[in-house]
Amino acid sequence: MQFDQILQYTLSGLSTGAIYALIGIGFSIIYNATGIINFAQGEFVMLGGLLTLSCLELLALPLWAAVPCAIAVSTVVGILFERLAIRPLKQPTPINLVIITIGGSILIRGLAMLVWGKDTHAIPAFSGDVPISVGGATILPQHLWILAITLVTICINKIYFYHTISGKAMRACSYNRRAAGLVGIDVRRMVLFSFIISSAMGAVAGIIVAPLTMTAYDVGVMLGLKGFCAAIIGGMSSGLSTVIGGLLLGVLESLGAGLISSGYKDAIAFIILLLILFIRPQGLFGKADSERV
Amino acid sequence: MNVKFTHYVIAAATLLFSSNVFAAAPIKIGALFAVTGPAAFLGEPERNSAKMVIDEINKAGGVKGRKLELIVYDTAGDATKAVQLATKLIKDDKVVAIIGPSTTGETMAVIPVAEKEQIPLISCSAGSKITDPIKKWVFKTAQNDALAVGRIYEYLQKTKQTSVSILTVSDGFGASGREQLKVQAAKYGITVVSDDTYGPKDTDMTAQLTKIRGTHSQAIICWGTNPGPAVIAKNARQLGIKTPLFMSHGVSSKKFIELAGEAAEGIKLPSGKVVVADLLANSDQQKKPLMAFVKDYQKHYKAEGDHFGGHAWDAVMLIRHAVENGADTATGIRDQLEKIKGFAGIGGSFNYSAQDHAGLAKDAFVLVEIKNKDWVIVK
Numbered sequence: 001m002q003f004d005q006i007l008q009y010t011l012s013g014l015s016t017g018a019i020y021a022l023i024g025i026g027f028s029i030i031y032n033a034t035g036i037i038n039f040a041q042g043e044f045v046m047l048g049g050l051l052t053l054s055c056l057e058l059l060a061l062p063l064w065a066a067v068p069c070a071i072a073v074s075t076v077v078g079i080l081f082e083r084l085a086i087r088p089l090k091q092p093t094p095i096n097l098v099i100i101t102i103g104g105s106i107l108i109r110g111l112a113m114l115v116w117g118k119d120t121h122a123i124p125a126f127s128g129d130v131p132i133s134v135g136g137a138t139i140l141p142q143h144l145w146i147l148a149i150t151l152v153t154i155c156i157n158k159i160y161f162y163h164t165i166s167g168k169a170m171r172a173c174s175y176n177r178r179a180a181g182l183v184g185i186d187v188r189r190m191v192l193f194s195f196i197i198s199s200a201m202g203a204v205a206g207i208i209v210a211p212l213t214m215t216a217y218d219v220g221v222m223l224g225l226k227g228f229c230a231a232i233i234g235g236m237s238s239g240l241s242t243v244i245g246g247l248l249l250g251v252l253e254s255l256g257a258g259l260i261s262s263g264y265k266d267a268i269a270f271i272i273l274l275l276i277l278f279i280r281p282q283g284l285f286g287k288a289d290s291e292r293v
Numbered sequence: 294m295n296v297k298f299t300h301y302v303i304a305a306a307t308l309l310f311s312s313n314v315f316a317a318a319p320i321k322i323g324a325l326f327a328v329t330g331p332a333a334f335l336g337e338p339e340r341n342s343a344k345m346v347i348d349e350i351n352k353a354g355g356v357k358g359r360k361l362e363l364i365v366y367d368t369a370g371d372a373t374k375a376v377q378l379a380t381k382l383i384k385d386d387k388v389v390a391i392i393g394p395s396t397t398g399e400t401m402a403v404i405p406v407a408e409k410e411q412i413p414l415i416s417c418s419a420g421s422k423i424t425d426p427i428k429k430w431v432f433k434t435a436q437n438d439a440l441a442v443g444r445i446y447e448y449l450q451k452t453k454q455t456s457v458s459i460l461t462v463s464d465g466f467g468a469s470g471r472e473q474l475k476v477q478a479a480k481y482g483i484t485v486v487s488d489d490t491y492g493p494k495d496t497d498m499t500a501q502l503t504k505i506r507g508t509h510s511q512a513i514i515c516w517g518t519n520p521g522p523a524v525i526a527k528n529a530r531q532l533g534i535k536t537p538l539f540m541s542h543g544v545s546s547k548k549f550i551e552l553a554g555e556a557a558e559g560i561k562l563p564s565g566k567v568v569v570a571d572l573l574a575n576s577d578q579q580k581k582p583l584m585a586f587v588k589d590y591q592k593h594y595k596a597e598g599d600h601f602g603g604h605a606w607d608a609v610m611l612i613r614h615a616v617e618n619g620a621d622t623a624t625g626i627r628d629q630l631e632k633i634k635g636f637a638g639i640g641g642s643f644n645y646s647a648q649d650h651a652g653l654a655k656d657a658f659v660l661v662e663i664k665n666k667d668w669v670i671v672k
Contacts, residue, residue: 131533213496
């Protein structure tokens with residue numbers, strides 16, 4: 001097995017993994033604020049890609065304008081989703097909420113199918129597709145975009161959660177919703193914020209990956225699941241461990257497909273998911289929670 | 294006298310009219326297409342084409358004075374649903390023949406029903422096991438994967454390329470292609486040096502292609518339907534792979550060229566003749582029906598007619614052919630179908646017989662190359 005092959009596997013894995021990480025963080029943010037797994041997260045990824053396509057083709061916007069537009073519209077969908085589906089719920093038990101997010105994801109996917117059709121669509125790369133050679137392996141400019149945008153998004157996230165009042169308030173909610181409410185934090189508003197942030201992040205992931213993988217009304221399902229895996233590996237944290245979880249997943253998938261067998265690529269992701277859930281349910285890097293009695 | 298005469302005329306007309314109504318009871322044909330769900334890209338054009346042809350036949354006065362009535366059900370690509378709907382078509386709607394289903398899985402599930410109820414089934418799916426071994430009541434119009442594989446291997450043999458890497462999608466279509474690629478290789482003096490797969494929803498195949506690059510094979514054959522092959526084409530370009538890339542007939546639509554963009558240039562694939570209808574020689578028997586189909590589809594649906602629609606078009610036309618030859622019962626249609634020879638349709642020239650219910654030969658496919666975002670026939 002040659003070095004350049006391993007390098008290629010790793011580089012491909014890292015760029016796929018960065019996408020998983022972005023989606024995974026979206027899962028974690030909502031989980032931390034509300035205690036639910038938002039299974040509609042993948043649909044925001046799909047919306048990001050398809051809305052960019054519409055902005056580019058129907059509105060004939062240039063790419064730099066189409067991207068913020070698509071993120072904005074996806075975010076509005078996220079807000080509507082929270083307002084119309086999550087907030088009105090009389091008995092917000094986790095199981096009810098989870099089922100609602102699954103229903104929401106099916107609804108969004110169905111609407112997307114009606115709007116954009118069942119075909120796959122291609123989006124032009126941000127800055128051409130002349131391959132760049134890196135020590136025997138090759139990557140595309142788009143891969144650099146993915147890695148850079150993921151990095152920037154994560155940094156912004158970090159600053160928001162640790163250095164702003166509303167970010168700190170959201171963290172407070174994730175530690176203890178009731179206590180956060182008692183000290184005067186509007187928990188419901190924080191839930192809305194969490195949906196805004198994660199739908200925007202999902203859309204970003206969908207947009208930057210679309211030139212490579214193309215997009216269709218149903219891309220959200222698999223990407224959403226992989227993002228969920230990343231979040232589980234990272235112990236549902238909205239920080240670095242989910243990022244590492246995503247990258248790890250991407251690299252293992254790629255190495256597995258290259259070195260073992262391509263048939264087991266998806267199996268690898270889900271075996272990791274199961275192993276983590278069985279052996280380290282607190283995530284690969286998390287400390288076990290002590291049960292509060 | 295005059296009044297009496299008028300009475301006679303009315304009586305005669307009524308009699309004539311009523312008997313006409315009786316004789317002109319429409320011939321009911323059932324159709325099962327996956328109009329929604331994952332196989333909708335097959336079912337939708339199939340339904341559209343079938344409806345279009347039936348309407349046209351009826352507008353032109355039907356077949357031997359009898360109208361054809363098409364009853365379409367949507368299976369959503371679900372084999373269980375397909376079986377239920379097939380039973381419904383036979384028991385409730387009393388159809389004399391069934392067109393479809395769209396996928397091989399559904400067809401295999403429906404076959405026992407058709408066989409038991411003795412209703413001819415003309416499947417629009419490609420799997421070779423549908424008509425191999427032969428089943429008395431089952432025919433198909435989609436070209437066998439084996440024929441497409443044969444086309445590629447024939448070309449490789451001609452250009453003296455003997456080692457190939459195969460990369461197939463892990464669904465029914467890919468599995469069938471993979472099997473044929475491996476089975477037929479030896480016959481053409483070709484060795485399959487590496488055998489990889491990818492998932493239908495995978496978004497990055499550089500890992501598989503890196504592995505393939507390491508094998509130094511002379512050709513790469515990829516078997517899948519959109520969007521996977523477009524990703525593979527892009528990935529191969531990214532990795533700077535210069536090995537000739539072959540695709541399956543599963544991507545012989547403009548959509549693939551659009552998705553793969555620049556990366557599609559130079560890719561060769563076996564294709565039914567629909568996409569190159571205007572490039573065919575005038576001596577080609579299929580040219581006339583192909584041009585008619587493409588134009589009609591464009592007129593009705595403002596979209597390009599494709600192979601999948603063509604399978605349904607062929608199925609309706611074959612039934613019409615059988616009815617023209619005097620069949621109007623299930624048994625009659627079956628027997629007439631089996632006698633059809635040299636019927637030039639969309640998928641190819643059909644020659645059914647008691648030993649062959651697939652009816653097509655290798656000439657159903659042409660090898661095309663993508664040049665300047667369009668198809669060129671490879672001689």
